[in-house]
Amino acid sequence: MLSEQQKNDLLSLIVLFVGNDPSIAARKSDFNSRTVYAVERMIEANIDCNGNIKELVSNLVSGGRSLSRGWLKHALGGAKEIIQRSELNGYGCLVVAKSNWKTEILYSVY
Numbered sequence: 001m002l003s004e005q006q007k008n009d010l011l012s013l014i015v016l017f018v019g020n021d022p023s024i025a026a027r028k029s030d031f032n033s034r035t036v037y038a039v040e041r042m043i044e045a046n047i048d049c050n051g052n053i054k055e056l057v058s059n060l061v062s063g064g065r066s067l068s069r070g071w072l073k074h075a076l077g078g079a080k081e082i083i084q085r086s087e088l089n090g091y092g093c094l095v096v097a098k099s100n101w102k103t104e105i106l107y108s109v110y
Contacts, residue, residue: 002073007031009076010039014105017042018098023106030109033073038108040072042101049093 002010011028017039018024 006076019094027109034108036073038104046097
């Protein structure tokens with residue numbers, strides 16, 4: 001079960017990667033561990049797309065540890081400041097992430 005703060009942080013991450021999408025935002029109250037897993041996979045798939053994404057992920061997982069399943073849920077609590085400071089302006093990355101992951105994020109809440 002995700003807390004409201006975790007759901008807010010998760011939505012902030014989703015917006016960074018796919019842009020502001022009303023259909024995803026409307027499902028925020030239904031975000032769950034499957035949503036976290038889908039977003040985690042989306043981030044991992046986009047690490048090389050934009051240098052700033054790589055920096056964001058590095059900051060989230062602290063200490064240079066390799067990514068292991070479940071890292072995102074543990075990082076959500078401290079992610080708000082990092083998310084706000086991030087500048088992910090690769091529009092190509094946004095388009096690719098949205099086309100590849102929007103449907104999976106939406107399906108995760110059912």
